[in-house]
Amino acid sequence: MPPALRPRSEVIELVMGVIRQHGYEGASISELSRATGLGKSSLYHHFPEGKDDMVRAVLEHLGEYLEQNLFTPLRGAGTPKRRLDLMMQGLDAFYRHGHESCALAQLVLSNTRARFSRPLTAIFTDWIDAIARVLVDAGLSKALAKQRAEDAVLRIEGALVLSGGLGDAGVFARTLQQLPALLLAPATSRR
Amino acid sequence: MPPALRPRSEVIELVMGVIRQHGYEGASISELSRATGLGKSSLYHHFPEGKDDMVRAVLEHLGEYLEQNLFTPLRGAGTPKRRLDLMMQGLDAFYRHGHESCALAQLVLSNTRARFSRPLTAIFTDWIDAIARVLVDAGLSKALAKQRAEDAVLRIEGALVLSGGLGDAGVFARTLQQLPALLLAPATSRR
DNA sequence: GTCTATACGTGGATAGAC
DNA sequence: GTCTATCCACGTATAGAC
Numbered sequence: 001m002p003p004a005l006r007p008r009s010e011v012i013e014l015v016m017g018v019i020r021q022h023g024y025e026g027a028s029i030s031e032l033s034r035a036t037g038l039g040k041s042s043l044y045h046h047f048p049e050g051k052d053d054m055v056r057a058v059l060e061h062l063g064e065y066l067e068q069n070l071f072t073p074l075r076g077a078g079t080p081k082r083r084l085d086l087m088m089q090g091l092d093a094f095y096r097h098g099h100e101s102c103a104l105a106q107l108v109l110s111n112t113r114a115r116f117s118r119p120l121t122a123i124f125t126d127w128i129d130a131i132a133r134v135l136v137d138a139g140l141s142k143a144l145a146k147q148r149a150e151d152a153v154l155r156i157e158g159a160l161v162l163s164g165g166l167g168d169a170g171v172f173a174r175t176l177q178q179l180p181a182l183l184l185a186p187a188t189s190r191r
Numbered sequence: 192m193p194p195a196l197r198p199r200s201e202v203i204e205l206v207m208g209v210i211r212q213h214g215y216e217g218a219s220i221s222e223l224s225r226a227t228g229l230g231k232s233s234l235y236h237h238f239p240e241g242k243d244d245m246v247r248a249v250l251e252h253l254g255e256y257l258e259q260n261l262f263t264p265l266r267g268a269g270t271p272k273r274r275l276d277l278m279m280q281g282l283d284a285f286y287r288h289g290h291e292s293c294a295l296a297q298l299v300l301s302n303t304r305a306r307f308s309r310p311l312t313a314i315f316t317d318w319i320d321a322i323a324r325v326l327v328d329a330g331l332s333k334a335l336a337k338q339r340a341e342d343a344v345l346r347i348e349g350a351l352v353l354s355g356g357l358g359d360a361g362v363f364a365r366t367l368q369q370l371p372a373l374l375l376a377p378a379t380s381r382r
Numbered sequence: 383g384t385c386t387a388t389a390c391g392t393g394g395a396t397a398g399a400c
Numbered sequence: 401g402t403c404t405a406t407c408c409a410c411g412t413a414t415a416g417a418c
Contacts, residue, residue: 004401023301026216029394040395042402050394101300108355109292109300110214117358124356150353150362157356158349162341164299165315165348167308171341195383220412233384235413242412 009061011036011046016058016103023106024055052115058103059119066123069094071130080138084180087131091156091176098163098172105157127153131183138184148183155179200252202227202237207249207294214297215246243306249294250310257314260285262321271329275371278322282347282367289354289363296348318344322374329375339374346370 006014014036018027032054033040047053070090074083095102104123107116128149135145159175197205205227209218223245224231238244261281265274286293295314298307319340326336350366 021302023214023216025214026301028392030392038401039403041397041404044395045401102352104356105296105352106300108352109297110217111212113355120356121358124353154346154349154353154362154366156349157352158345158347161293161296161299161348161352162315162345164304165295165311167312171345175345219410221410229383230385231412232386232414232416236383 005037005042008046011038012054012057012061015054016062019055019058019106020101020103024051024110024112027051055107055112055116056119059107059116059123062103063119063123063126066127071126074130074134080134081180081184083134084131084183088176088179092173095160095172098160098169101164102157102160105160124153135183140187144187152179152183196228196233199237202229203245203248203252206245207253210246210249210297211292211294215242215301215303218242246298246303246307247310250298250307250314253294254310254314254317257318262317265321265325271325272371272375274325275322275374279367279370283364286351286363289351289360292355293348293351296351315344326374331378335378343370343374 015027015032018032018035022028022031029040029043029050032051033043036043038046043054044050047057070087073086073090076083078086094100104120107113108120113120128146131149131152132142132145135148136142140148155175156179159172163169163172206218206223209223209226213219213222220231220234220241223242224234227234229237234245235241238248261278264277264281267274269277285291295311298304299311304311319337322340322343323333323336326339327333331339346366347370350363354360354363
């Protein structure tokens with residue numbers, strides 16, 4: 001029994017990288033094998049049901065990653081503004097300044113959505129909730145906080161699409177930069 | 192020589208439908224053959240270079256479709272508000288109230304982006320320009336108009352992703368509904 | 383312009399040795 | 401837990417008849 005080449009979490013991250021680039025259908029087992037450095041059989045050892053298992057693992061892992069790296073800091077110390085800025089920094093890194101695409105969007109747009117709708121919805125819901133909580137802390141009503149949090153996620157995903165579409169990562173950068181102030185603006189005179 | 196089963200434009204629209212659902216990599220020739228009712232050889236007769244040709248045709252066709260059905264009305268008669276409302280109606284129909292996904296987003300997110308970046312960028316640019324012109328007509332500065340037009344497209348694409356992600360088409364509906372007022376709001380106190 | 387038949391590669395998946 | 405070898409299905413693409 002040779003030792004595992006890489007920890008499972010690392011394999012999952014590499015798989016996610018391939019899916020982000022190629023989407024579900026475009027991510028072939030051969031490519032996943034190459035990217036992870038594991039033979040096909042090894043991949044099937046870790047993910048007996050093949051790509052579906054991999055995607056489930058990716059979504060689970062991504063959920064935990066976001067929870068720890070973005071949502072938890074969002075609940076932490078500091079002013080709401082400061083906490084939102086932290087999330088934007090995290091997103092900027094995760095999406096490589098808008099150059100890396102979003103695995104969630106890939107899965108949502110293709111017809112694989114149905115197969116993974118549960119975990120997908122969970123991640124989006126958690127994300128929105130995490131942002132909304134900061135806005136409530138900042139003094140917004142629950143309803144408005146939720147509305148704006150939804151808008152924030154919507155803008156981030158839209159920015160990733162439009163950045164790619166225009167070939168201008170600046171769209172993503174500006175979106176992240178403007179969001180905190182936009183989210184925290186006083187309730188009147190907006191919307 | 193049997194007559195063409197369908198006009199070319201109809202074939203292209205059916206091809207686009209498959210790409211919207213499955214993405215570029217997921218759209219197999221067999222499926223495209225089934226969807227269009229044309230044999231594989233017939234497809235290659237119309238699109239000698241295969242899927243790449245089909246995508247180029249789809250983007251060209253889509254560009255014209257948007258021009259005629261959304262951008263031209265945007266330049267037409269009526270108040271800016273009325274013209275924007277018309278575009279939102281068109282989008283609502285085109286995206287089947289948020290249930291149908293966006294071929295552009297599919298192509299942008301996957302690694303096929305590089306191959307079609309020119310026509311993709313052109314479509315997004317034209318779209319933004321068309322909206323910006325209405326906003327200039329409404330009295331906004333050129334700079335602000337362009338900024339907001341960009342934001343509009345960004346929101347529409349984001350809404351399609353988030354609607355799918357949350358399994359709630361209401362997100363898309365609300366986004367379309369709010370956009371005209373948001374775009375036409377007075378220059379002060381926003382952004 | 384469309385079809386049937388077919389070639390050939392690649393994709394997903396498994397068997398079995400180590 | 402990993403590998404090599406292998407299987408079959410499906411994907412892309414072409415040939416050639418009508």
